[in-house]
Structure formats: C-alpha cells, structure tokens
Amino acid sequence: MTDLNACIMTDAKSAIGIDLGLRYSCVGVCRHQDKVEIIPNEGGYRTTLSNVAFTPTKCLTGIDGRDHATTNPANTIHEVKRLIGRRFNDPEVQKHIKRSSYKVIKGAYGLPKVVVEYKGKQKEYSPEEISSMHLVHLKNLTESYIGTTVKDAVITVPSYFNDSQRQATKVAAHLAGLDVLQIIDKPVAASIAYGLHMITDETNVLIIDLGYVTFDVTIVTIDKKGKLAVKATGGDTCFGGLDMVDLMVDHFVKEFNRKHQKQMDIAGNLGALSRLKRGILLAIQNLISHAETTISIDSLYNAIDFYASITRDKFEEINNSFFSKCTETLASFLRDAKIYNTDVDHIVLVGVFTRIPKIQQLLREFFNVNELLKSINVVEVVAHGAAIHAANLIHKKREKTKTLPIIPLLQTVPLSIGVDAHDGVFSVIIPRNTPIPTANEKIYFTTFDNQRSIPFNVYQGERSRAKDNKWLGEFEVAVSPAPKGKSKVTVGFSVDVDGTLNCKVKELTTGLKKEFIIYHNKEKISHEVIKKMVKDAEKYKMEDQEYIKIMHARNVLKEYIYNVQRRIKTIGSTDKTRLHAKEIKKMETAIEAANQYIDKNQELADVDEYKKVQYQLEKLCVDVIAQLV
Structure with missing residues (x-):
C-alpha cells in the first residue's frame, strides 16, 4: 500500500523513524518518493540488538556486544526499557532486577542506576544514559548508510508508556544528539505503514504485537478525517515468544536426559542454556516455512553433542498452552475494551512471532477473516511507519508548507488527571479518554481567611476520593492574604x-x-493498572457517590459556621446592647461544638449526622440573629 504513503523527496538532511525495542531496535528513513529504507547494521541485519556491553577497554553496542550476554553477563545491559522512567522501588523494576544478570541500585531521588565494571572502575549509569548509547549506535549506522548527518527522529514507544517513561525516552534521545520530532505509539506507527490513515470511513484496526518478551494488543480507531486514536491497549508485558522457547527447552532437556540417561542441569550451565535457546529460536524460524527441521549443537553438555528433529505439528503440540494463553489474552482484551470480534476491520501483525503459522491460523479463526495485514515485514513495520511520519513532520518543519498531508495522530489520556480539592475530593481537570494534545483549566479559591498559599496534589485515576487514585506530584501557589474565597488561582493542565x-x-x-512539567517518575500506568483502576472506579461507584454527598454536607456545615462567625464579628456595639451576653455566649459555644464535631470526625460521619448538627446550629443562630432584624 505504498501508494498511500508518499514520502518526501529530500536532498537535505533526513529525519528517521526509530522503533526502540525492548530486545531489538529497527531504524527506517524515507528519502525518496514511495520508498522507505530500513537501515542495516554492520552485519547486514535489519534489526539491531538493544544490548549495551562494557569491557575493561570499551563500550560495545550492536553486533559487537551480542555475545557478551553469556560471556560477560554482569556487564551486559539488556531490556533497559523496563527501567526507564521508573523508580527503583517500582514492582516491575524489582521483578526485572531479580531475573537480570547485571546489578541495579537505588540512586538519587529513588531512581534506578545500573552498575558495571568499565575500564577498571565501577561505573553507575542511569537507564537514560544506557539507552542513549544504543541510540548513538543507531544514529551512526544511519549516517554511514545515507551519507549525511541525522538530527531529527520520530521514536515509537508502547501505548501503555506513561508520561514519565515518554519523557525519559526523550531525554535519552537528547543525550544521543537527536531532536525528537514526536514520540508516537508503536500501534499507530504500524497503522501508518499500511496507509490506514488514508481511509475515509470510520475504521477499527487491531494491532497484534507478539515479540520476545511482550504480547501487546491495541485497537486504533480512524475517523472520517483520517485521525488515528488509540482506543484501547492491553495484553501482557511479561509474556512473549521466549515463553514458547522455555517450553521447548523443557521438552528437549527431558529428551536429552532420557536418551543419555543423565540429569542435565541446564539451568546451572548458562553457556549450554544459551546455545540451546539459540538453536530452538532458529528451529522456530525454520518451521515458519518448513514442515520439519533439526536442531544440532556440538558438545552441548558434558561433551555430548545434541541432535533432534522436530515437525511443525510437534512444535504446536509442545506449545499448546502458549497458543491457548494468546487466545485467552486476546479475548480478555476485547471484553475489557467492550469490542466485538465483528467490530474489527483490519488486523495488523507486528513482532517476530506473529510469523508463526499457528498464530495466524488462530487469528483468522478467532475473527473469522481471511486477510491479515502482513505484507510489510512484521519486524520492520513499526520503523516503516515511524519513518513515513518523520518524513512528513520534517517536511512541515522545514518547508512550512502543506504540500502533503500531515498525518493527524489522535492519542488519548488513559486516566483522568486532576487535583485534590481542599476537602479531599478528586477534582478532575482533564477527563479520561480526552484526545491529546489537550488542555483544560479550573479555578480554585482559598478556604480560610488570610491564606497565603494553596497547596495542590496531582492525581491520576477514576475514584472520587483523591487519595484512592495514583499520586503524580505536588505544587503550591502563593496567594494574596484576603478573606476566605476572595483569593483565587487558575490551574491549567495540558498534555x-x-x-x-x-x-x-x-x-x-x-x-x-x-x-512547570510534573515529573512523577512513579510506577508505570500500564494497561493492567489502567484496567484495574477503571474496574475499581466502577466497583466502588456507590461508595464514591456516598463520599461526595458526605463531603458536600460537611462543606455546607463549614461554610455556614464561617458565615455565622463573620456575622458575629460585624455586630456593632449598638446591636450588642440589643442581645443578651448569655445569648451571644450560647451561639459561640454552639459554633465551637460544631467545629469540634467536624475536627473529631476526620474519617467522616454520615450525611444525616452533618445535617443534624447544622440544623441545631441554624435553629439557635437564626433565633438569636433574628432579634437584630
């Protein structure tokens, strides 16, 4: 569908599209009409391992650092994307640390730092710095290939990446000497690659991205104006093709032990395990186009050679549980997104393991379709789309014209963003599912006399009580001292x-x-977290509504007390002679009792109790103040 994706003819510096992957990365450039070029690395491969390895003499990236994962595991950094934009105590970071071969410590401000031995010294690097080293390698590869300097780039990230992770990705690019034209979601880039943004009817596109360690499922909607929006994202960030490899490792270890009457401790021999996994990955690749293949590894264990043949049928049998989980994950995603199978108009395949015939068969049967969009290499399709978008953006940036249409991308805010109003209620400023870019503002008032500042805590979520949502950060605004409610500030959020x-x-x-930018650097708002927060909001809907009613009754009581106190202060000496001191004292005592009731019920009384206290106070105060009318 390249005719739908006309690239810009350039003779100047080109912008590139980078699919910055967890395990592998891919770079594309669109320099000539109707043509995207995928940049090969120094070995001629069109994807590059995302590892960075450190030795006593140098820092290795790309092919040079490929083998160090087994020979120098403590100093080979892999999957750094799981750390970027997160705090050290994030559960996902802790999970990654437990299964990683390299050391990660808690650095300044609670952020993770990678520790390696480099040039005879112990060095500490942030995830952004490690990622920038990889990006520098990709930048150099591109410049060598096209013969010009590269400065501008579009970088893709998973749809569930939150603000902190996206911002950290931009920092890594800046450290690598790249100007980020835009961060876009991987599924959106894949849709652009197939020219789906040119469709003039409302369309639902399902993107299936099955990589080595993740299984991402996304629905992208396209409206009549060609705007692309991520409607829903899901899947499993800790499940992917390597789980299938593990099933096959278990199978072949049992075969090895049965054949040689040995108890092969494969887990305790990293070299043997690594070579067996490589052999299995090669076999899986061969089974994509062949009905049978072999695995042959010299001196796999205790100087014993390993040889095995496997058919595609046997491969599918061994991995039956894997395929079942793929189907279950997909079905769960559609249920949560409230999307029916028949609502899907196009299915785009992304990721190396979507090449497997069984995966494609399951998708055809699940959606009852014949066609899957896979004509563009599934490993390169994201970089392909990013390159097209980069070419359009750089054209707009440099030429200041609209000769070709700029692809409108419409992503959304995954969860509502707002602040804690003074009473603990979550005051939403930007609602969930608002298309971005977006901006909105609200006015907030002081809550007591002569207040000098208004503190704000920022939250993200769907619960009515602020503290039940995810805390993002805080700020404080100085105000002019004045009576309660007279000083006010406008708080505006934009995404x-x-x-x-x-x-x-x-x-x-x-x-x-x-x-300012709110740097929250907290645990990621993944699709699993978003799903849970939305479900909790629905589950506790009645409870939240009751909380709102209680807070309203509490605030009405506090406002009445405030107004009565102000009225007492304005009573002149002549008025006071008309009132008995006993009556004034009775009113002041009642006000003090009402204030004490509020202070003692920080955990909130019920609505009727607040109304009862206010009624008793009103009855007394109205009778006394009425004497002045």
Whole structure:
C-alpha cells in the first residue's frame, strides 16, 4: 500500500523513524518518493540488538556486544526499557532486577542506576544514559548508510508508556544528539505503514504485537478525517515468544536426559542454556516455512553433542498452552475494551512471532477473516511507519508548507488527571479518554481567611476520593492574604502530543504566572493498572457517590459556621446592647461544638449526622440573629 504513503523527496538532511525495542531496535528513513529504507547494521541485519556491553577497554553496542550476554553477563545491559522512567522501588523494576544478570541500585531521588565494571572502575549509569548509547549506535549506522548527518527522529514507544517513561525516552534521545520530532505509539506507527490513515470511513484496526518478551494488543480507531486514536491497549508485558522457547527447552532437556540417561542441569550451565535457546529460536524460524527441521549443537553438555528433529505439528503440540494463553489474552482484551470480534476491520501483525503459522491460523479463526495485514515485514513495520511520519513532520518543519498531508495522530489520556480539592475530593481537570494534545483549566479559591498559599496534589485515576487514585506530584501557589474565597488561582493542565503533562498556574489577584512539567517518575500506568483502576472506579461507584454527598454536607456545615462567625464579628456595639451576653455566649459555644464535631470526625460521619448538627446550629443562630432584624 505504498501508494498511500508518499514520502518526501529530500536532498537535505533526513529525519528517521526509530522503533526502540525492548530486545531489538529497527531504524527506517524515507528519502525518496514511495520508498522507505530500513537501515542495516554492520552485519547486514535489519534489526539491531538493544544490548549495551562494557569491557575493561570499551563500550560495545550492536553486533559487537551480542555475545557478551553469556560471556560477560554482569556487564551486559539488556531490556533497559523496563527501567526507564521508573523508580527503583517500582514492582516491575524489582521483578526485572531479580531475573537480570547485571546489578541495579537505588540512586538519587529513588531512581534506578545500573552498575558495571568499565575500564577498571565501577561505573553507575542511569537507564537514560544506557539507552542513549544504543541510540548513538543507531544514529551512526544511519549516517554511514545515507551519507549525511541525522538530527531529527520520530521514536515509537508502547501505548501503555506513561508520561514519565515518554519523557525519559526523550531525554535519552537528547543525550544521543537527536531532536525528537514526536514520540508516537508503536500501534499507530504500524497503522501508518499500511496507509490506514488514508481511509475515509470510520475504521477499527487491531494491532497484534507478539515479540520476545511482550504480547501487546491495541485497537486504533480512524475517523472520517483520517485521525488515528488509540482506543484501547492491553495484553501482557511479561509474556512473549521466549515463553514458547522455555517450553521447548523443557521438552528437549527431558529428551536429552532420557536418551543419555543423565540429569542435565541446564539451568546451572548458562553457556549450554544459551546455545540451546539459540538453536530452538532458529528451529522456530525454520518451521515458519518448513514442515520439519533439526536442531544440532556440538558438545552441548558434558561433551555430548545434541541432535533432534522436530515437525511443525510437534512444535504446536509442545506449545499448546502458549497458543491457548494468546487466545485467552486476546479475548480478555476485547471484553475489557467492550469490542466485538465483528467490530474489527483490519488486523495488523507486528513482532517476530506473529510469523508463526499457528498464530495466524488462530487469528483468522478467532475473527473469522481471511486477510491479515502482513505484507510489510512484521519486524520492520513499526520503523516503516515511524519513518513515513518523520518524513512528513520534517517536511512541515522545514518547508512550512502543506504540500502533503500531515498525518493527524489522535492519542488519548488513559486516566483522568486532576487535583485534590481542599476537602479531599478528586477534582478532575482533564477527563479520561480526552484526545491529546489537550488542555483544560479550573479555578480554585482559598478556604480560610488570610491564606497565603494553596497547596495542590496531582492525581491520576477514576475514584472520587483523591487519595484512592495514583499520586503524580505536588505544587503550591502563593496567594494574596484576603478573606476566605476572595483569593483565587487558575490551574491549567495540558498534555502534549508526546503525552507529557504540563501545568500552568496563575494567581488571579496579582496576575503572577508559573509553568512547570510534573515529573512523577512513579510506577508505570500500564494497561493492567489502567484496567484495574477503571474496574475499581466502577466497583466502588456507590461508595464514591456516598463520599461526595458526605463531603458536600460537611462543606455546607463549614461554610455556614464561617458565615455565622463573620456575622458575629460585624455586630456593632449598638446591636450588642440589643442581645443578651448569655445569648451571644450560647451561639459561640454552639459554633465551637460544631467545629469540634467536624475536627473529631476526620474519617467522616454520615450525611444525616452533618445535617443534624447544622440544623441545631441554624435553629439557635437564626433565633438569636433574628432579634437584630
């Protein structure tokens, strides 16, 4: 479908599209009409391992660092994308540390640091620095291939990446000397590669991305104007093709032990395990196009050679549980997204393991379709789309024209973003599923006399009580001292095309403004977390509604107390002579009792109790103040 994706003819510096993968990365450039070129690495391969290895003399990337995962595991950094933009105590970071061969420590501000031996010294690097080393390698490969300097890039990330992870990716690119034109979601890039943005009817595109260690499922919607929006994302970030490899390892170890009457401790021999996995991966690749293949490894264990043949049928039998989980994960995703099989118009395949015939058969049967979009190499399709988008963006940036249409991307805010109002209620500023880029603002008032600042805690989620949502950060705005409710500030949130959360505040009395980015660096808002938070919001809907009612009754009582106290202060000396001191004292005592009731019920009484206290206070105060009318 290249006719739908006309690239820009350039004779100047080119912009590139980078699929920055967890295990492998791929780079594309669109320099000539109707043509995307995928950049080969120094070995001629069109994907490059994302590892970075450190030796006593040098830092190795690409093919040079490929074999160090087994020979120098403590100093070979892999899957650093699982660390980027997260804190050290993040459960996902801790899970990654437990299964990694390299050391990760808690650095400044609670952020993870990778520790390696390099040039005879112990060095500490942030995930962004490690990622930048890999990006420098990709940048150099591209410059060598096209013969010009590369500065601008579109970089793809998983749809579930949150603001912190996207911002950290941009930092890594900046360290590598790249200007990021835009961060876009991988499924959106895959849709662009097939020209689906040119469709003029409302369309649902399902992107199946089955890689080595992740299984991502995404629905991208396209409206009549060609706007692409990620409608839903799901899957499993800790399940992928290597789980299939593990099943085959177990099978062949049992075969080895049965044949040679030995107890092969494969887990204790990393070299043997690595070579067996490589042989299995090669066999899986061969079985994509052949009905049978062999695995042959010299001196696999205790100087014993390993040889085995396997058919495609046997391969599918061994991995039956894997294929079942793929189907179950897909079905669960569609249920949560409230999408029927028949709602899907196109299915795009991404990731090396979607080449497997059994996977494609399951998808055809599941959706009752004949066609799957796979004509573009499934490993390169994301970089392909990113390159097309980069060419369009750089054309707009440099030529300031609209000769070719700029592809409109419409991503959404996955969860509502707002602040803790003074009463603990979550005040939403940007609602969930709002298309980005977006901006919105609200006005907030002081809550007591002569208040000098208003503190704000920022949250993301769907619960009515602020503390039940995910805390993102905090800020404070100075205000002019004045009576309660007189000083006010405008709080404005905006989410840019990269998903970065920006904040603008303005103190309306003085006109003073303040702008900043909210760096929350907390645990990722993955699709699993989003799904749970939305379900919790539905589960506790009645409880949250009751909380809102209680807080309303509490605030009404507090406001009434405040107004009565102000009225007492304004009573003049003449008025006081008309009131008995005993009556004034009775009113002041009642107000104090009401305040004590509020203070003692921080865990919240029920609505009726607050109304009862207010009714008793109103009855007394109205009778007393009425004497002045």
